[in-house]
Amino acid sequence: MERDIVRAGALTGYRRVVRELGGAPATLLAEHGLSDEMLDDPDCFIPYTGLMKLLEASAVRLGCSDLGLRIAAKQSMSTLGMMSVALRNAPDIRAAIKATSRSLYLHAPGLSVNMAPEFQKGREIVTYELSLQSAPRAVQTMELTMGLAVRITRMLAQRDDVITGVQFMHKPAATRVSYRRHLKLTPTFETNAYAIIIPRKGLEYSIAGANSEILAIFDSLLGLHSPNSGQSFDGQIDAVMTRLIRSGVAGLQDAADAIGLHPRALQRRLAERGTSFEAVRDAVRRRLAESYLAQKSIPLAHVAQLLCCADQTVLTRHCRRWFNMTPGSFRRHANENGG
Known part of the structure; x- marks a missing residue:
């Protein structure tokens, strides 16, 4: 399966943020082979590496070191399209993460999610990994990814303490104040994985309104496709x-x-x-x-x-x-x- 693609929905909020910063989104998009028409259809697939280059160039052009985090703040569950059905209907946070791992290819085939326990620390590490060959610099893309992961996990749990830490593989791109404003915590940097940290009890937080029958139907369709x-x-x-x-x-x-x-x-x-x-x-x-x-x-x-x-x-x-x-x-x- 082609991995260098991602749903245009991943750029939800991009144009709004660029305009707020005084930029011209159409110009930046065109410079990277993208267009307003592509972004108008969130289910349209665009080059993942193109998105990465766009975000890095936009951050430099606009002088905005926290561009990815700002875009994440404009996004919601609907950003994920069809896979949001699985997340909304998982019984708890653990099941939602497993559903993410199973269905993420619907949104971004070049990104994978895995969960590993740290039993002695009473927590689980949920890692996000790019699986593209020769991927360009992707600091803004991964900050957008992690910002959205934090945002959606908290939306599902309806409480902030479901996440106790965020890890970035890169050095800080923005100020400590900016990270705290967007993530409500201070992340750690230059780690061995992009990850969010969830305490064991957080995995058991139930998801309000979840419907097991809808999840079962979704999983059946997921297997077929x-x-x-x-x-x-x-x-x-x-x-x-x-x-x-x-x-x-x-x-x-x-x-x-x-x-x-x-x-x-x-x-x-x-x-x-x-x-x-x-x-x-x-x-x-x-x-x-x-x-x-x-x-x-x-x-x-x-x-x-x-x-x-x-x-x-x-x-x-x-x-x-x-x-x-x-x-x-x-x-x-x-x-x-x-x-």
Whole structure:
């Protein structure tokens, strides 16, 4: 699937902010191959790298270092188009983040969202990652992205304390006062990921007016129109399981929901291919384990959690079966051999 695209809705508020700053949005858009007509149709896809270049150039031209944050302040749930249906109807914040991970390709195929627990700190890190090759400078784009993520998460929870931190990979682009005004907190900079931090209790905040039936229908349609639909079924289920495990879930029902099938139908299709859900999940876990165990900075107990294992003992059993050695032995072997 083409990744260098994004819905024009991502620029909702751009023209208004530029005018407020005394600029000419039509001129800036034209300089980057965009137009008012494109922005008038929020479901029109435009080049993602074009959006990035536009925002960086506009910030410089207008002398506005917090341009991305200002645009985010003009946006709302409707900015996300169809995927907002999933967010509004998720039962709680945890489910809304998982729905975001499943459906973000509808808005920005080149952006991915994943959730990782920090159990000792009692919180979860929700990361936002660009998956474009040779992406241009994107400070304003990522500040817009993170500003909107903060805004929407608080809208869903109807309380500000659902988010306790924001992380940026870049150095501060604007003043501390500007960040606090827009985000209602002081973010940290030069981190290893773009992320929002949600306390464990925040994930359980319920979403008012959520309708589970609407969410189920949306997920079914999502499976039918998944970007993986052009892949082989084997590739599709592998991609889904990888995404689910990274998101902290690994059950048959979760996979079936994500792929748009009834659990029995999913098992039946896998059986026709001589495999099973358990075998696919095991293969994905093994592949992810090889990656996580090779990273000395990740504690083994955390690796177990990232792989959705009940505890470190379960991880040890898996590793003995997969690699004929313990997790610690595999880590030493991988690092001794440059893994």
